[in-house]
Amino acid sequence: MELPVVQPVTPKERADAVANRQRILDAATRLFAENGVGCTSMDAIAAAAGVGKGTVFRRFGDRASLALAVLDASETTLQEAMIRGPAPLGPGAPPRDRLLAFGDAMLDRLEEHHEILLEAEISHGSYLRSEPHAVHRTHTRHLLAQLRPDADNEYLVDVLLAPLTARVFTDQRHHRGLTLKQLKAGYADTVCRLTRDC
Incomplete structure (x- = not known):
């Protein structure tokens, strides 16, 4: 035994x-x-x-490990808000409103942590296969499926997540000088056009 x-x-x-x-x-x-x-x-x-x-x-x-810990903490906070937080980022709002709130939250996070997030994307070449990105994909795909059940959401989810990567954000915000307000408005317009729910 x-x-x-x-x-x-x-x-x-x-x-x-x-x-x-x-x-x-x-x-x-x-x-x-x-x-x-x-x-x-x-x-x-x-x-x-x-x-x-x-x-x-x-x-x-060291400083690099501390920077990653800051990133982990902000990702945990974001995911908690998505899963159990108040609407519209959390449950209880229409899918379009939740997508817009997710985009706003991601852009706010990029505004605060773009340097660390960019380093994480560059240093860890498998960012697109990372756990945080998988959570973001699942969340976005779930909301898209409710809005566009007829569409190829496997493709559309990438279209909606691309502007929320640190590389694209850094280029738009810090190299081309777009404001955070412009980026949020552009993301909202993209969601509106892709989901046909304006």
């Missing part, structure tokens, strides 16, 4: 450690947005978070 395997118990993190981690992530998010990742030191992040530099290094290792 085989004995059951006892799963190792993951030690619960202390409340102060959880609070420190969140303070570090909040400070890094703000400073990365204000100064860019390359111009933000770990010293500055530690000072803004009110913790020692050693705490930041022990927790995250």
Whole structure:
């Protein structure tokens, strides 16, 4: 008779450690947005978070790892809003309104984190096969299927997600000078035309 395997118990993190981690992530998010990742030191992040530099290094290792942690946190927040948040980004709104809210949320996220997101897309060549992108594809495909059950939504989902990538956003926003308002209006117009639901 085989004995059951006892799963190792993951030690619960202390409340102060959880609070420190969140303070570090909040400070890094703000400073990365204000100064860019390359111009933000770990010293500055530690000072803004009110913790020692050693705490930041022990927790995250280096600036690149901290930047990815900021990205993970913002992706988790976005997905939580899509799945359980209030309408129109969350459930309960018409599919077109949800697509528009998703586009707005993605563009806001790009505005805040475009440098980190661009680095993630470039460094990890398989971005289009990444878990976050798969979630975005599934969400968009689900909403499109409700609006255009007759269409090739496998293709249309790519059309709607392409302008929400960091490469396209960075070119439009930072090289060609389009405003965030223009990008949101353009995305809304694209959704309207593709879904024929204006």
